[in-house]
Amino acid sequence: MNRGRGRWPHWRRNGVALAALVVLVPTTWLTITTNESESFSSPLGDDPVTAEVGDSVTMNGIEVGPGTARFVEEDAAPPGSRVVVVELPVDPNGDEVRCMSPRLREADGRGREWVESSYELGYGLFGDRVTGCPVEGTAPFTLVLSYLVAADATGPFHVDMTWSEALPRFARVTVAP
Amino acid sequence: MSRRISWLAGIALVVAAWFVAFATPAEDAREAPFVVRAEVGQKAEGRDIAARVDGLRRADAVTAARWRAEGNWLIVDLTVSSRVTTSGAFLGNATLHADGRAYYASERPTSLHRQRLYADLPRSGSIAFELPPDLTPGIATLRLGGSTDERLDSVLEITLDVGGIAPGAEEELRTTQWSTW
Numbered sequence: 410m411n412r413g414r415g416r417w418p419h420w421r422r423n424g425v426a427l428a429a430l431v432v433l434v435p436t437t438w439l440t441i442t443t444n445e446s447e448s449f450s451s452p453l454g455d456d457p458v459t460a461e462v463g464d465s466v467t468m469n470g471i472e473v474g475p476g477t478a479r480f481v482e483e484d485a486a487p488p489g490s491r492v493v494v495v496e497l498p499v500d501p502n503g504d505e506v507r508c509m510s511p512r513l514r515e516a517d518g519r520g521r522e523w524v525e526s527s528y529e530l531g532y533g534l535f536g537d538r539v540t541g542c543p544v545e546g547t548a549p550f551t552l553v554l555s556y557l558v559a560a561d562a563t564g565p566f567h568v569d570m571t572w573s574e575a576l577p578r579f580a581r582v583t584v585a586p
Numbered sequence: 587m588s589r590r591i592s593w594l595a596g597i598a599l600v601v602a603a604w605f606v607a608f609a610t611p612a613e614d615a616r617e618a619p620f621v622v623r624a625e626v627g628q629k630a631e632g633r634d635i636a637a638r639v640d641g642l643r644r645a646d647a648v649t650a651a652r653w654r655a656e657g658n659w660l661i662v663d664l665t666v667s668s669r670v671t672t673s674g675a676f677l678g679n680a681t682l683h684a685d686g687r688a689y690y691a692s693e694r695p696t697s698l699h700r701q702r703l704y705a706d707l708p709r710s711g712s713i714a715f716e717l718p719p720d721l722t723p724g725i726a727t728l729r730l731g732g733s734t735d736e737r738l739d740s741v742l743e744i745t746l747d748v749g750g751i752a753p754g755a756e757e758e759l760r761t762t763q764w765s766t767w
Contacts, residue, residue, distance in 0.1 A: 453673070487764030490707055512673055521705040523672045559706035 453509065454571040454579030462565065465498075466580040469572075472500040476568050478584035485530045486557060492530065493556045495568055495584055499542065500549040508542040511570035513556040516583060526557035542572070619736040623743045629767055630730075632740025634675065635703065637666040637730050638767065639744050640710065645757035648714055650695035654756075658717045660748060661757055662728060665710040665765050668703035675703040679731035679741070682715045684723035684748070690734075692716045698762055703732075711762035724749035 420427065460466045465474030476497040483492040493513065499506060514522040527533075527540050538553040554568070564586045571579035624630035629638040643661040647654060660682065668675035680691035680699050691699040691713040698711035717723070730742040 487707070489766050490764070519670055521670055523705060557704070557707065561706075 452576070453512070454569070454575070455577045456579070457567075457569070457581040458578050459567075459581045460583060462583050462585050464582075466582060468575045468578055468580055470502050470504055471506050471572075471575075472502065473497065473570055473580040474582040476582045476584045478564065478566060478586040480586050483530060483555075489560050490557050491560050491562070492526075493558055493562075493564070493566065493586055495552075495554045495556065495566075497552040497554065497568055497570070497582065498549065499552060501547050503547050505545070505547055506542050506572050507544070508570055508572045510541060511552065511554055511568050513554075513558065514567045514569060515562060516565040516567050521559065521562065523556045523558050525554050527555050529557055530555055617737040619731070619739055619741040621741050621743050623745075626744060626746065630742040630744065631669065632731070632742055634668050634670045635666070635677075635730065635732055635740060635742060636669055636708070636767075637664060637742050637744075639663070639728065639746070640665055642746055642748065642751050643757045644748070644751045644753035645755065646753060647756040648695060648759060649756060650697065650712075650714075650759040653695050655694060655716075658719050658721060658753075659757070660715040660717060660726075661712050661759060662715070662746070663710070663712050663760055664698055664730075665708050665767065666698060666703060666730070667708040668705050668732070670705055672703070672705050675705070675732060676700055677703060677713075677730065678733045679729065679736065680713045681729045681734070682717075682726050682746075683729065684717070684726035685721065689715050689717060695759055696762075697759055701762060708765045708767055709762055710760060710765035712759040714759060722749065 458466050458468055460474050463475050465472050474497060476495055478493055478495045481492050481494050486492050495513065497511065510525050512522055512524055514520055525540055527538065532538065532555065539550055540552065540554060543550060566584055568582045568584055569579055620632065622630045622632050626639045626642065629636060639662055641663040645659045645661065647656045648659045648661065666677055677698055678700060682689045692715060693699065695714055697713050699713045726746045726748045728744045728746055731739060
């Protein structure tokens with residue numbers, strides 16, 4: 410009996426099965442992860458198209474940014490909070506854009522996220538501020554967004570904005586108050 | 587290999603298999619929530635929720651704004667916030683476990699239940715549990731979270747001494763408002 414040659418006596422006989430495993434295992438993994446990631450895609454977008462401070466993002470011909478941000482004193486802000494006002498120019502370039510309300514996210518730390526807070530601050534729904542994309546029209550406009558954030562949030566922040574035609578991509582414009 | 591060694595190896599493997607079976611977590615353990623326990627008055631922090639039970643009240647009738655209902659009510663005064671997200675963050679799970687049963691917070695009055703949570707911006711208010719008329723729980727457990735689907739997420743668990751509270755005739759739910767820790 411030749412023990413040296415018999416240490417891996419079966420690999421030649423099982424070569425086809427091994428080759429099938431080499432192909433099938435990664436294929437299975439890829440199929441499952443692709444299907445699962447598609448089924449969990451967020452309605453707010455999964456794929457950021459980013460712009461640093463002072464830059465803009467163009468998706469589907471629509472330009473977003475560059476944005477600016479500043480902290481403002483606001484009597485309606487509760488203790489332990491502060492208000493960030495973000496101005497975000499949007500140029501639809503002759504198209505219509507029906508965006509979802511942009512969200513504000515800390516660029517570092519825990520990445521805390523807040524929503525536009527005009528309602529919470531009592532600004533009313535029909536004030537002069539443009540807090541959402543116009544229902545009709547193709548002219549450039551500037552969103553004026555007020556965010557109630559925690560008092561220890563110092564920025565920089567990401568302003569995340571998307572619209573149905575751009576999904577799953579979303580524009581991520583960085584602002585630094 | 588001698589017969590003796592074979593027997594010893596076999597017995598060792600059976601013992602090892604018993605230890606493996608003993609140490610194996612239950613089938614649902616891989617989806618179990620991460621429980622954070624706290625006491626009344628103590629802030630509990632989970633992955634994306636933080637809460638503190640400020641007080642407990644029992645009453646034969648509860649009012650909230652212009653709403654009123656009689657019953658066997660347990661009112662939990664709370665301060666709560668999310669920790670990371672605001673869009674999609676709600677106090678979706680407020681469940682009282684008492685006497686082997688689970689009771690969801692009532693949806694009848696306007697309360698903190700199912701209200702939006704703001705990242706690190708606490709809000710205070712109340713939730714109310716309408717219990718069966720003959721139920722007077724001694725010790726109960728309050729579970730708080732973002733969703734009634736507790737799998738693989740933080741759940742805050744606060745032990746409540748309900749038996750030690752004398753019921754009042756009528757109690758009003760706290761108005762939901764901004765607060766501090």
